[in-house]
Each structure stands twice: as structure tokens, then as C-alpha cells.
Amino acid sequence: MLDQATNRPDLPPEIARRRTFAIISHPDAGKTTLTEKFLLFGGAIQMAGQVRAKGEARRTRSDFMQMEKDRGISVSASAMSFDFKNFRFNLVDTPGHSDFSEDTYRTLTAVDAAVMVIDGAKGVESQTRKLFEVCRLRDLPILTFCNKMDRESRETFDIIDEIQENLAIDVTPASWPIGMGSDFLGCYDMLRDRLELMDRKDRNRVAESIEIKGLQDPLLETHVPAHLLERLREEVEMARELLPPLDPQAVLEGTMTPIWFGSAINSFGVKELMDGIGTYGPEPQPQNADPRQVSPEETKVCGFVFKVQANMDPKHRDRVAFVRLASGHFERGMKLTHVRSKKPMAITNPVLFLASDRELAEEAWAGDIIGIPNHGQLRIGDTLTEGEMLRAKGIPSFAPELLQSVRAGDPMKAKHLEKALMQFAEEGAAKVFKPSIGSGFIVGVVGALQFEVLGSRIELEYGLPVRFEASQFTSARWVNGDRLAVEKFANANKQHIAHDHDGDVVYLTRLQWDIDRVERDYPDVTLTATKEMM
Ligand code: GDP
Numbered sequence: 001m002l003d004q005a006t007n008r009p010d011l012p013p014e015i016a017r018r019r020t021f022a023i024i025s026h027p028d029a030g031k032t033t034l035t036e037k038f039l040l041f042g043g044a045i046q047m048a049g050q051v052r053a054k055g056e057a058r059r060t061r062s063d064f065m066q067m068e069k070d071r072g073i074s075v076s077a078s079a080m081s082f083d084f085k086n087f088r089f090n091l092v093d094t095p096g097h098s099d100f101s102e103d104t105y106r107t108l109t110a111v112d113a114a115v116m117v118i119d120g121a122k123g124v125e126s127q128t129r130k131l132f133e134v135c136r137l138r139d140l141p142i143l144t145f146c147n148k149m150d151r152e153s154r155e156t157f158d159i160i161d162e163i164q165e166n167l168a169i170d171v172t173p174a175s176w177p178i179g180m181g182s183d184f185l186g187c188y189d190m191l192r193d194r195l196e197l198m199d200r201k202d203r204n205r206v207a208e209s210i211e212i213k214g215l216q217d218p219l220l221e222t223h224v225p226a227h228l229l230e231r232l233r234e235e236v237e238m239a240r241e242l243l244p245p246l247d248p249q250a251v252l253e254g255t256m257t258p259i260w261f262g263s264a265i266n267s268f269g270v271k272e273l274m275d276g277i278g279t280y281g282p283e284p285q286p287q288n289a290d291p292r293q294v295s296p297e298e299t300k301v302c303g304f305v306f307k308v309q310a311n312m313d314p315k316h317r318d319r320v321a322f323v324r325l326a327s328g329h330f331e332r333g334m335k336l337t338h339v340r341s342k343k344p345m346a347i348t349n350p351v352l353f354l355a356s357d358r359e360l361a362e363e364a365w366a367g368d369i370i371g372i373p374n375h376g377q378l379r380i381g382d383t384l385t386e387g388e389m390l391r392a393k394g395i396p397s398f399a400p401e402l403l404q405s406v407r408a409g410d411p412m413k414a415k416h417l418e419k420a421l422m423q424f425a426e427e428g429a430a431k432v433f434k435p436s437i438g439s440g441f442i443v444g445v446v447g448a449l450q451f452e453v454l455g456s457r458i459e460l461e462y463g464l465p466v467r468f469e470a471s472q473f474t475s476a477r478w479v480n481g482d483r484l485a486v487e488k489f490a491n492a493n494k495q496h497i498a499h500d501h502d503g504d505v506v507y508l509t510r511l512q513w514d515i516d517r518v519e520r521d522y523p524d525v526t527l528t529a530t531k532e533m534m
Helices: 031-041 048-058 063-070 098-108 126-137 155-169 219-223 224-242 248-253 272-279 411-427 449-462 483-492 512-521
Strands: 018-025 081-083 087-092 113-119 142-147 170-173 175-178 185-189 194-197 209-211 256-261 302-310 319-327 329-331 333-338 343-346 363-365 370-373 383-385 396-398 402-408 429-435 440-446 467-472 475-480 497-499 505-509 526-528 531-532
Touching: 018 031, 018 126, 018 272, 031 081, 031 087, 031 113, 031 142, 031 272, 081 370, 087 272, 098 126, 098 302, 113 126, 113 272, 126 155, 142 272, 155 170, 155 224, 155 256, 175 224, 175 256, 194 219, 194 272, 219 224, 248 256, 248 272, 256 272, 302 411, 302 449, 402 411, 411 429, 411 440, 411 449, 429 505, 440 449, 449 467, 475 483, 483 505, 512 526
Parallel strands: 018 087, 018 113, 113 142, 142 256, 170 256
Antiparallel strands: 081 087, 175 185, 185 194, 194 209, 302 319, 302 383, 319 370, 329 363, 333 343, 333 383, 396 531, 402 440, 402 467, 429 440, 429 497, 475 505, 475 526, 497 505
């Protein structure tokens, strides 16, 4: 069963074999290392992030950029595709820093499953929990990899208990570790009754797995020292009594996570995890849209933009829009309808993130991620179809939690600043508000580090030094209601009103009291902390 590429024989085989997922973890748990091993075993490959490499050389100013650069593929590769057995994996990267939670949230709208990596000594850490909560909002299936078993780690039962209690999800062991730290020998494969031993001599090599006939098989004694074997037998027996058996349906529904134990740096446990993603991970799932859901098996192509990366090449102000294909079979040169503008777009140079370089995509299927170079037409939340007026749903924009006003160091360059800010707003890197009174802009972000990154990018990419200053406002809310009601409200509250980069009306304030007052005094309008991106 394990090599079979589909849980749904009714899907076209090319779609059924796809697994599109992200890795969620706390910094340092081993996401980068695991990604590298995926690529190694996937015989890959290209990292989409290399499309950013040219720009990166110039972005060494802020520590963050340096950090991104040092960390290599974990933050710079946006999408990676590789094959393993009969499966085609699409791994979509989530930005590692907690300040970029909004970007992360949108990335998670483009995947069907997540691999949660935890450090065996540290268990569930803060960032893992945050990301897990985002996955839970969408009931994403989660597969867990407990890493660094070659180091002193916690007791296996402790780790499992902690996940169950902390994250309120059933945990079922797919493998069971034998020894730990310097004694770590390998794992007992609970699903296939095999012994997987770690090769300590060659980190990139995987030792042959040994078929055994259950825990009483005398063959075990030739491979596992007596004291470890006794313990293994006890623990596995207990685990089988106390923990739920693997229920594939519960995994798909996101209420149970299978856990594999391993050591990414030693390439150990990684193949079993990959098998697990293929076998228990979901094939491309239907995507929410207005006015109807889109199913992967539909023959017509539909895709959603979930991320835009700008200025990959400073000489051309080009951008790449990352599109998750929700349905159909895409072929290069296709003319698709850009739903927001209702205009046709010929997709002549799409990029697939496979093979040794950023490669032109000749074709792609539902579940795949393609990059579409463009000059700014494509924005986060946009939908491309073969004509039907569908709109992506569930790609939200969050109200920023920090606001600052921004000025160009040179007042003559105000127009340039506006252009730069609009571009970053479209890219989703920040919220930009133009107050209806006065000049200048207010920039809103989710985490303070984003101001720094933004300042350094504006300077490097546009040659414009900028200053951020405290703003008189601390909160922003979108104003919703029918057009007349919103207009009336805006006219009566001019000193609080601004427009975002889409021209939507925003209410700025520093007092919760103001927000409550609006809700009381203006029953025709509502203030919201999120808006759907269109
Ligand atoms: P990320 O921040 O989650 O991307 O983590 P990295 O993959 O960069 O790993 C963080 C550190 O842990 C690096 O120094 C890795 O070499 C180390 N590391 C990763 N996997 C393992 C492992 O299985 N065992 C040990 N001992 N160290 C590991």
C-alpha cells in the first residue's frame, strides 16, 4: 500500500500523486536540514528562492537580510518540487520569523498539509504552537517529525503526551525510537514491522531496513543490544495499549497526527516521513472560492495568487506571482482570465520550481505552484480562470498591529516614495494608508522588524532613504457597509480616515473607545480587523 500514489482513484493520476505541503517549526528545530534531505532523496532540484538570489546580494544591510542570506534555502526558497517514488511533492516555504505571520498565514492557504518538526529535547515551542493554530483554523492534516534523536532528548512518552495535551490532537507513533543520544540506534517501524537502523558513518546514507516478524522475532536480538531491546518491547507494548492506532481518516481530518522519530542531519527517518506524506497526506483538496468551491479534477484551469515577490531583478521591476493551481491541467501559453480586471492574460513564461534552475513550466496540474512573472498586474488574492468569474476566498489581510508614519529623507522624492510603498503594499509586505487629511503615509505592520526590513528595501531598491516616525494612531480598521453609508461615515470622521492601496476606506484611531463609539453611533457600517484580499 505504501507506494501507492492515491487515496482517490477517481482523480486523474497526475493530480492524485501530488502532495502540496509546508513545514511548520520553531527556529532551530531542523526545518532547513530536513528540507535539504527531502531534496536529496527527491533527486532534486531547484529552489524557487534562487530567483531571488540576484537581489539578495544587495540586501545585506539589515541584520534580517543577512540572516535570511545566511540561512540559505530555508527562507529564500518559496516553492520546491521534487519526486519521491510515485509522488510529486510541492513544498511551499513558510517564512521563519514570527514577525511575518501574515505572510505565513497566506502561505498556509496554498497547501493541503503541514509537516510539524519538533526538537526532541525541546518539544512543542512557541512558534510551532502559533503555526499549528493557523493550520487548525483550516483543519489541515499534520504529520509530525521529532528531530535530533541523536542527541539527548526527552522520553518518547513525554514528547507524545506534550503534543497531545498542548495541541489537543491525537498522536499515534508511526515509529518508535530505540535508545537516545549517543545510544540512539534507530527506530522500530510501527506501521510495517521493520527495523530501521541509523548509519553513523555516512550522514547522507540510509542503512538498509530490516524486515522482522514482530517484536518477538529473534532476529531483533542480533541487531539490538539486550537492554535496549527489553525496553523497546516494553514501550511498544505500552504504546499499543495506551495510544490510538493510526486512523488515516482522522489524519486527513486533522484530528490525529502520526509521529516519526529521526535525525535529519543523519538522514535518518526522513524517507519514512516522505513515505508517510505520500501515503497519509492528502491529494490536492478543493479550494474555497466565490461563488463556488473549485475541485481539483475540474478540467478547466483555476489558480489563486497567494504570494508576490517583487524586485527579484533590480534592473527590471519585475515580480513573480506565486499561483496555487486549484484545478485543471495548465499548459504554457494558455490564455487565462484575470478575474479582478476581467482581462485576458497570456501566460507565456510561467516558472516551475523543479530541475536545476528556474525553469519554464510547460505544464502543471492542480496542486502545483507556478510562478508568473508580471509587471504588477497580479496581486495577492487574485484569481486566474478560463473565463469563469470565480474569486479566491480565505486569503485574508490582517489589520496591522503597529503603525508609523513614513517620510522620504528628501522631500522632493515624495512621489517616488509613494510608488515604492504601493509596490510593497501590493506585495503584501506592509499595509500602506494615505490619510485623507495632510500629506505623507502611514505604514502598518504586524511585527516591528518589518519596519526595518521595509526601510532597508526602500533604500536599496529605490535609492530612497526614509524615516519612520511615531504615528498619532495605533489601530486600523476597515470600514464596511454600503457605499453611501461608508461615504457618509468617512465625511463625518475625516481626521480618522485613510485609504489603503486598493482605495478601501480605513478608520485609524488610538482608542478602543473610538471603535466602540463608531459601532454604537453608526449602525450602518462595521469595522473589521481583516479584509479578504481581492
Ligand atoms: P531551522 O532553523 O529549523 O531551519 O534549523 P536548521 O535545519 O538550520 O538546524 C538548526 C541546527 O540544528 C543546525 O546547527 C543543524 O545542523 C542542527 N541539526 C539539524 N538536524 C539535526 C539532527 O538531526 N541532529 C543534530 N544533532 N543536529 C541537528
